[in-house]
Structures are given as C-alpha cells and as structure tokens.
Amino acid sequence: DVVMTQSPLSLPVTLGQPASISCRSSQSLVHSDGNTYLNWFQQRPGQSPRRLIYKVSNRDSGVPDRFSGSGSGTDFTLKISRVEAEDVGVYYCMQGTHWPHTFGGGTKVEIK
Amino acid sequence: EVQLVESGGGLVQPGGSLRLSCAASGFTFRSYWMHWVRQGPGKGLVWVSRINSDGSLTTYADSVKGRFTISRDNAKNTLFLQMNSLRAEDTAVYYCAAGVNTPSGGYWGQGTLVTVSS
Numbered sequence: 001d002v003v004m005t006q007s008p009l010s011l012p013v014t015l016g017q018p019a020s021i022s023c024r025s026s027q028s029l030v031h032s033d034g035n036t037y038l039n040w041f042q043q044r045p046g047q048s049p050r051r052l053i054y055k056v057s058n059r060d061s062g063v064p065d066r067f068s069g070s071g072s073g074t075d076f077t078l079k080i081s082r083v084e085a086e087d088v089g090v091y092y093c094m095q096g097t098h099w100p101h102t103f104g105g106g107t108k109v110e111i112k
Numbered sequence: 113e114v115q116l117v118e119s120g121g122g123l124v125q126p127g128g129s130l131r132l133s134c135a136a137s138g139f140t141f142r143s144y145w146m147h148w149v150r151q152g153p154g155k156g157l158v159w160v161s162r163i164n165s166d167g168s169l170t171t172y173a174d175s176v177k178g179r180f181t182i183s184r185d186n187a188k189n190t191l192f193l194q195m196n197s198l199r200a201e202d203t204a205v206y207y208c209a210a211g212v213n214t215p216s217g218g219y220w221g222q223g224t225l226v227t228v229s230s
Contacts, residue, residue, distance in 0.1 A: 037213045051218030096213040100173045103157040
C-alpha cells in the first residue's frame with residue numbers, strides 16, 4: 001500500500017497567520033491517465049470529512065481561497081494563507097491514484 | 113442539495129453481521145464511483161471498499177476482503193455494505209463517499225457508528 005506521511009502532527013497557529021502542511025507519498029501519485037490524484041480533506045471536530053482540494057491544486061466549490069494546494073510526484077503541500085477560527089480541525093491528505101486509496105495520519109490545526 | 117445519509121449501524125456481537133445503507137440525493141448517483149471509508153475511535157481515516165458506477169467492479173481493503181460486500185441499487189440511489197464475521201477491530205464510524213477523485217464530487221455522508229462488542 002502507498003504510505004502517506006504528513007507533517008507536522010500538530011500545528012498551533014496564531015489567528016491571521018499562515019499555516020503549511022506537508023504530505024509525502026511512498027511512491028509517485030501520477031496515474032497512468034496523467035492525472036495526480038492527491039486530495040486534501042478537512043475534518044472539523046464532530047463532523048465528517050470535507051474535501052477541500054482535489055488533484056493537487058483544485059479547490060472545491062465553496063472552499064475559501066485562503067486554502068491552496070501544490071506539489072507533484074511524491075511531495076505535496078496544503079497552505080492556509082491566513083488561519084481563521086473556523087479552520088480548526090484535522091487535515092488529511094489522501095491519494096486516489098493507487099488501490100487501496102490511503103490517507104495520511106492527519107495534522108491537527110489549533111489556535112494558539 | 114447533495115445528501116448522503118448512512119444508516120444501519122449499531123451494536124453487534126463478534127461474529128455477527130450488519131448491513132449498512134447510504135441513501136443518496138441531489139446528484140446523479142448512477143454516474144459516480146461510490147466508496148466506504150471508516151474511522152476507528154480517535155483514529156484516522158481508512159478506505160474499506162469501492163464500487164464503480166454500474167456496480168460491475170468492486171475492490172476491498174485486505175482487512176475486510178471475504179467478509180464485506182459492497183453493492184448498489186442505482187434505481188433507488190442507494191449504496192450498501194454487507195458486513196459479516198465482524199470483529200472488534202471493525203468498530204468505527206462508517207462513511208459513504210461519492211466521487212472522491214471527481215471534480216464534481218467529493219461528497220461525504222455524516223457516518224454511521226458500528227460497534228462490535230460482546
């Protein structure tokens with residue numbers, strides 16, 4: 001299985017400051033169809049996951065533009081340009097290129 | 113409004129069975145791959161199974177292969193997960209998800225809790 005490694009495990013951030021989460025895969029996420037199926041999910045406390053970003057850098061409808069995704073191959077990043085109180089939760093990267101799809105272990109974003 | 117509503121969870125003894133359902137609305141269900149993902153208590157997300165749009169292709173995580181069966185009824189916009197020979201380690205919230213890789217997808221349900229305990 002493809003192992004997805006996220007860092008950091010915990011990310012205390014001051015309101016209004018930027019935040020960055022790293023995700024690395026144990027093998028390339030480039031699919032044979034040419035796409036890279038790397039998605040980012042947010043899970044707020046007590047809620048189900050919500051997809052923020054699909055195929056590395058595409059924001060889902062309704063996702064604020066302070067969220068951005070980047071990367072290629074095996075190395076990916078989720079950035080929040082200015083953290084707001086509603087961003088508190090756990091963030092997961094997920095690869096949808098290989099089966100079984102796998103998630104990273106999660107990064108807990110909290111306010112300092 | 114897109115909705116995925118899971119049901120069928122509950123308390124079951126080890127070795128028992130449950131059938132989960134996921135009722136979909138607000139999108140063209142028959143066009144999407146559907147998935148089951150689970151989250152153990154205080155743990156991360158783990159893929160369980162997936163099924164293609166017409167139900168002809170299914171795949172399973174090794175941990176559930178031979179015990180769980182995914183299926184769908186496109187006429188009723190419903191996804192199923194038949195879970196047999198349940199073990200304590202199957203205890204989790206089970207989510208259904210639609211179109212995880214699809215630009216127009218990325219939908220998740222609210223989850224249903226399965227507890228396997230004597």
